[in-house]
Amino acid sequence: MGTLAAAIPATTTASRHAGGRRHRRRGSVAVRCSSAADERQALFSRIAPVYDHLNDVLSLGQHRTWKRICVSWSMAKRGDRVLDLCCGSGDLAFLLSQKVGLDGEVMGVDFSGQQLQTAASRQDQRWKACYKNIKWIEGDALDLPFTDRYFDAVTVGYGLRNVVDRPKAMREILRVLKPGSRASVLDFNKSSSFFTASLQSWAIDNVVVPLASSYGLTEEYKYLKSSISQYLTGEELEKLAKEAGFSSAKHYELGGGLMGNLVATR
Numbered sequence: 001m002g003t004l005a006a007a008i009p010a011t012t013t014a015s016r017h018a019g020g021r022r023h024r025r026r027g028s029v030a031v032r033c034s035s036a037a038d039e040r041q042a043l044f045s046r047i048a049p050v051y052d053h054l055n056d057v058l059s060l061g062q063h064r065t066w067k068r069i070c071v072s073w074s075m076a077k078r079g080d081r082v083l084d085l086c087c088g089s090g091d092l093a094f095l096l097s098q099k100v101g102l103d104g105e106v107m108g109v110d111f112s113g114q115q116l117q118t119a120a121s122r123q124d125q126r127w128k129a130c131y132k133n134i135k136w137i138e139g140d141a142l143d144l145p146f147t148d149r150y151f152d153a154v155t156v157g158y159g160l161r162n163v164v165d166r167p168k169a170m171r172e173i174l175r176v177l178k179p180g181s182r183a184s185v186l187d188f189n190k191s192s193s194f195f196t197a198s199l200q201s202w203a204i205d206n207v208v209v210p211l212a213s214s215y216g217l218t219e220e221y222k223y224l225k226s227s228i229s230q231y232l233t234g235e236e237l238e239k240l241a242k243e244a245g246f247s248s249a250k251h252y253e254l255g256g257g258l259m260g261n262l263v264a265t266r
C-alpha cells in the first residue's frame with residue numbers, strides 16, 4: 001500500500017480527521033469547522049470510485065493534457081521538493097513524480113481519505129520506480145502541516161475552486177513556497193465570453209450531468225456548474241494571488257477557454 005501519511009515537521013496547528021468529520025484542533029479543543037467544507041469532503045469521497053473514469057470519458061482524455069501543462073508551468077525539476085495540493089486521486093502528483101525523480105520528493109495533500117486511498121492504490125499498481133517518491137497526506141489546504149518555505153513548486157488541479165476560503169488557501173500556498181518558486185493552479189475557466197460560457201454550461205447540463213446520473217451522482221456533478229458560476233475569472237485569480245503576496249501572477253486560458261491555469265511566483 002502506498003505511503004498514506006508522512007511525518008512532516010509542522011509549524012501550524014495541525015488539522016485532524018475524526019470519524020470522517022473535519023475538525024480543526026486548537027490545543028486540546030476540537031472545533032467543528034464549516035459544514036460547507038464537510039459537504040465537499042463528503043462529495044469528493046462519494047465520487048472517488050468513478051472520478052478518474054468520468055474525467056477521462058467526459059473530457060475525451062483532454063484533462064490529462066491540461067494537467068501536463070499545469071505541471072510543466074510549475075517549473076518543477078529534478079531533485080525538487082514539490083506539493084500537489086487537493087491531489088485527489090493523484091494525477092498531478094504522478095506527473096510531478098516523473099519531473100523531480102527519485103532524488104526529489106512529492107507530497108500529495110487532500111482532505112478526502114477515499115481520494116487518497118485511490119491515489120495510494122494507483123501508486124502500488126504502477127511500475128515506475130520514481131513513484132516511490134510520493135507521500136499521501138490527509139490534510140487541509142487551509143492549514144497545511146508544513147514549515148514555511150518548504151517547497152520548490154506547488155500545483156493545485158481543480159482544487160482552488162472547491163476550497164471554502166480561497167484567500168486563506170492562497171496564503172498557505174505562498175507560505176510553504178520558497179521565494180522565487182511557482183504555484184500552478186489549473187481549473188475550469190469562468191469565461192467572459194458568452195459563447196464559451198454557454199458551451200461550458202450546455203456541456204455540463206446535457207452531457208456531464210446525464211452521464212453522472214447513470215452512476216447515481218446527479219447532485220455531485222450539478223455542483224460542478226454552480227461552483228464554476230461562483231468561481232473567479234482569470235483577472236480575479238491574478239488579483240487574488242497578488243493580494244496573497246505573490247510577486248507576479250498570470251492566468252492563461254486552455255481548451256478553447258473552457259479551462260484556465262494561473263501561474264503565480266512568490
Ligand SMILES: C/C(=C\Cc1cc(O)c2ccccc2c1O)CCC[C@H](C)CCC[C@H](C)CCCC(C)C
Binds near residue numbers: 054055162220255
Ligand atoms: C478533470 C476535470 C474536472 C475535475 C472535477 C472537478 C470538480 O470540481 C468536480 C466537482 C464535482 C464533480 C466532479 C468534478 C470533477 O470531475 C475536467 C474534465 C472533466 C469534466 C467533468 C468534464 C468537463 C467537460 C467540459 C465542460 C467540456 C469538454 C469538451 C471537450 C471534450 C474537451
Ligand SMILES: C[S@@+](CC[C@H](N)C(=O)[O-])C[C@H]1O[C@@H](n2cnc3c(N)ncnc32)[C@H](O)[C@@H]1O
Binds near residue numbers: 085087111158163
Ligand atoms: C476535483 S478534485 C481534484 C483532484 C486532482 N487534483 C485532479 O486534478 O484530478 C478536488 C479535490 O480537492 C479536495 N479538497 C477540497 N477542499 C479541500 C481542502 N480544504 N483541503 C484539502 N483537500 C481539499 C477534494 O477532496 C478533492 O479530492
